[in-house]
Amino acid sequence: MSATATTPTATAEEPQGNPRKRRAILDAAGTVFLRDGFSRASIDAIAAEAKVSKQTVYNHFGDKERLFMAMTDDVQDRTTAHVMELMDRDFPDPSQLAGPEDLRAALLQLTGAWIRVVYTGPLVALRRLVDAESDHHPDLQERWFANGPGRTMPRLNKLLSALARAGLLDVPTEVLAVPDLLAQQLTSPAGSNVRRIPREADFEAEFDRRVAQGVDFFLRAYAPR
Secondary structure, three states, X not given: XXXXXXXXXXXXXXXXXXXXXXXXXXXXXXHHHHHHHHHHOOHHHHHHHHOOOHHXXXXXXXXXXXXXXXXXXXXXXXXXXXXXXXXXXXXXOHHHOOOHHHHHHHHHHXXXXXXXXXXXXXXXXXXXXXXXXXXXXXXXXXXXXXXXXXXXXXXXXXXXXXXXXXXXXXXXXXXXXXXXXXXXXXXHHHHHHHHOOOOOOOHHHHHXXXXXXXXXXXXXXXXXX
């Protein structure tokens, strides 16, 4: 009998559809790529981190580039799901707002939670890695935007536009006509400021202060006169 007939292949031992193995490899890839960068990261190191064979990694993802793309997609899918949950849970229902202070409190809660997810933690380091690799992987930036902001910002903008239609925000027609502009104005300034918090600062106090500054700036621009 031939060796082919008697020796099981790696594919048979580790089927590509094994979700537990796939999850372990994606988590390990995130750890290794963020630690070593794309160029220095190796499939051997990722396999060791995932506690699977090197062949198992290849069976699931084919090569390092496709694994990197799958890892970034996975992180963004999970981040996007989290942000969508935040909007489901925290975005104010216009009919439940008694006045400007209620609106401010609701926007502070949502914006703070959003910025903590998107502008702090491992996602920031991954975004830096994506930026660094964009010259070598031309579609990476577009892919990152489409999988993240391209899904969350339109929904936030739609919800903020609904506040304007309810009379809780006074937004010029030309602003409403620009895709995602309201969502960017609510989240991006505060998010950028949070990313610049000095290491020696009290992070939580500075976080709350900078988020409040961003929300108050937004409301000064669009609160009904």
